[in-house]
Amino acid sequence: MTKIILITGGQRSGKSRFAQELALKLSANPVYLATSRIWDDEHRQRIVRHQNDRGPEWTNIEEEKHLSKHSLEDKIVLIDCVTLWLTNFFFDNKSDIDQSLLEAKEEFNNLIQQDTTFIFVTNEIGLGGMPENDLQRKFTDLQGWMNQYIAQKADEVFLMVSGIQLKIK
Amino acid sequence: MTKIILITGGQRSGKSRFAQELALKLSANPVYLATSRIWDDEHRQRIVRHQNDRGPEWTNIEEEKHLSKHSLEDKIVLIDCVTLWLTNFFFDNKSDIDQSLLEAKEEFNNLIQQDTTFIFVTNEIGLGGMPENDLQRKFTDLQGWMNQYIAQKADEVFLMVSGIQLKIK
């Protein structure tokens, strides 16, 4: 059975920590799906440090866009995070929101065909007033629409505030 | 009897969608009170497109400031949105917050004399740290004070997060 959990919140609100604790409660060997694009060697080294920090119980996958090509049946999978993943579509599509949203939704829909428990970490970024920067304004739209899309299909949604989880669905 | 419902949240959090669904649950013929100032022909055309998108069951009123001059007794009225409405006071008063707040509160108090169900859509914009831009900092104060004023008089208040409504009053 597919199960979808969405964890949203602001910068440094404890989203990833809560998501990792949740994954480890559900499985002794969860999968960590990291979506950040790797820009250089220094970034690569930081990713290895993060993997070591999390510990050997995790299976680590790095996948900047095509989440659904990985076989994840019956696993507990933590996707960290939707924001970085969307950034990659946004960048590759030269800031075209409609095309980015289309591709991300399609990828998401393919992914959730699997009988897997998915824990998505995302950012809530639209609560600071209209950004002055045009790109940031567009990305805030993209992020908001995708968050709504995932939350609507999710079985459970949590909002993190100062490290406290608030179950909102 | 007057009833006041406030729906607040960030950019692209699903506020307007939720407000419209709520209005259509309460009435087959709700009123849409649009508060955006119309700047040019292109804007005018976009407004007509939005009206067509919403469908023929809605009565559309465009009113950038003087909400209370419309007779709305016994209707279900969606005001979309408080932020644009406040922007008009803020602009006309040359960014004077005190005067803008005074006029907006007076207009609000006149409006709610009517036996109407009001659904106000507003933005929660103070959660992104202090804006660097002085005008935006002032407007965030104005928005926050007016939101508090409406929420205090409201029968129900909802916070939207990733498209999920959270009843907070």
Add this chain to the structure above:
Amino acid sequence: MTKIILITGGQRSGKSRFAQELALKLSANPVYLATSRIWDDEHRQRIVRHQNDRGPEWTNIEEEKHLSKHSLEDKIVLIDCVTLWLTNFFFDNKSDIDQSLLEAKEEFNNLIQQDTTFIFVTNEIGLGGMPENDLQRKFTDLQGWMNQYIAQKADEVFLMVSGIQLKIK
């Protein structure tokens, strides 16, 4: 017995008002611990005005960093606010987050040794997307980590939205 209450929220969300009402419910003579650094005479005069506004039932203490040096046993103490207090560590440590966090946590831990009811007011500032300004990005990290630290030790945590308190712990 020590009791810790944390009140968080955005700019103009009604945090201080709610905190003051709460303190006055718990004591006829609460203590107001103001953490803002005083920059000039105009600022000094504004602080005196605020003290007069709050009224004679409050004992006022101004303390920009070393909260724990004050003897507050058996009192109801409102700390307003964590954000300004952290700003002082951040400034004095030349924007070094690690050192600022270390000093603030140590000061916090010393403070809560006393059998006192502490009401901390703080700001939720990470929900507006990534700040473009590097200093603001760093401070948002510092604020988020300290909020998590206090919330984790708190007996009660409230999130303020449009003046409405939402108990999240």
